[in-house]
Amino acid sequence: NAGVTQTPKFRVLKTGQSMTLLCAQDMNHEYMYWYRQDPGMGLRLIHYSVGEGTTAKGEVPDGYNVSRLKKQNFLLGLESAAPSQTSVYFCASSFRLHNNQPQHFGDGTRLSIL
């Protein structure tokens, strides 16, 4: 009964380093999302995917790339980390149909860029 699993949970990077955040869901959801949460800003959508092999930009996509090679996985990459990317990152997923269902969120990845 895992739901949405994010790895890692915490990470500290130096400016200019790269890393990949992994999101895995076991609910057979078609849609997957990456959000970032900053103090006083709520959650903002970075990128999203409506199915395997497809991705699209959200509200704040700059500096990030994503891939969805398998339906259950959605990867978020930072090619050259910047201090402005210090944030808590949440992955979420949902069904394509069944509009009465909410998005399900992972536990978050706390990322600090020094």
Next chain:
Amino acid sequence: ELKVEQNPLFLSMQEGKNYTIYCNYSTTSDRLYWYRQDPGKSLESLFVLLSNGAVKQEGRLMASLDTKARLSTLHITAAVHDLSATYFCAEGGGADGLTFGKGTHLIIQP
């Protein structure tokens, strides 16, 4: 520009009191969601509101949706300490994700 505005952003109240959090949104999507977040934790879904006049209740929390006014409310009845959290409303929910309000940080004091 799509906006979701919550107020108040901070609320300190006493146990036993009633209060309402307001959420105004600017689109015609008319799907409104309420989430709860405890410090350092994930987001927990509270309510999904899909039509004008929708009202849902769970324990001491009741949410409603007025699509004509583009307003949703989250009402807290006889607050208890365990309801202290940050509450988010969000609009959308289709393929292109949710637009969140900034959240209401609620502190309930004995």
